[in-house]
Amino acid sequence: LDLRYQELLKDSIVLVCRHDDPLAASPEHPWSVFGDHRFIAMSPETGLCKMAESGLAQAGVGVERLFNCSAATTMAALVTAGLGISALSRLVMAQLASPSLVWRPLVDPPVARSIGIVRHKARSLSPAAQVFVRELEKQARALRMSDQLSANASDQPVTPPRVTAG
Secondary structure (H helix, E strand, O other): OOEEEEEEEEEEEEEEEEOOOHHHHOOOEEHHHHHOOOEEEEOOOOHHHHHHHHHHHHHOOOOOEEEEEOOHHHHHHHHHOOOOEEEEEHHHHHHHOOOOEEEEEEEOOOOEEEEEEEEEOOOOOOHHHHHHHHHHHHHHHHHHHHHHHHHHOOOOOOOOOOOOOO
16 A cells, blocks of 8 residues: 555643642653652553553653543543642643643653544545645644644643634
8 A cells, every 4th residue: 555644743741730739830841750759540551551651661760550540531530639640642631621730741751642644645635635634734733833832931821722623
């Protein structure tokens, strides 16, 4: 098969904590932060868990998981209740849109997944598919711009702007 991948954006894994947690005062954190705090993980069958485990392994950090959550909303409720901190993707944080939670970039190493479109090189898209792809590209640009603005701000937004078709 002659396929082409077009990356739209990178979805980074970020630290998730309560807005009043002392960790919220720092602009970013190394993965080692999870070794010193109660860690609320996504369950092992989720892609987010695999990404977090990759970051922890690359940083050489061992953690004891307080909970393994199958849903991000459950994890968010546990963090909101003050039971620990977690790692989620930036896009999942945008979907949660919780005023009680903040995110901070994780570094050393940064971990991200690529979000994109796969299509056959030899086939052209239908007019409807072309419009759909242009809209996806537009939304991805808006998300990247939102992340650039928040990365340059002194504080990460609690709830990033929701991007909708239109």
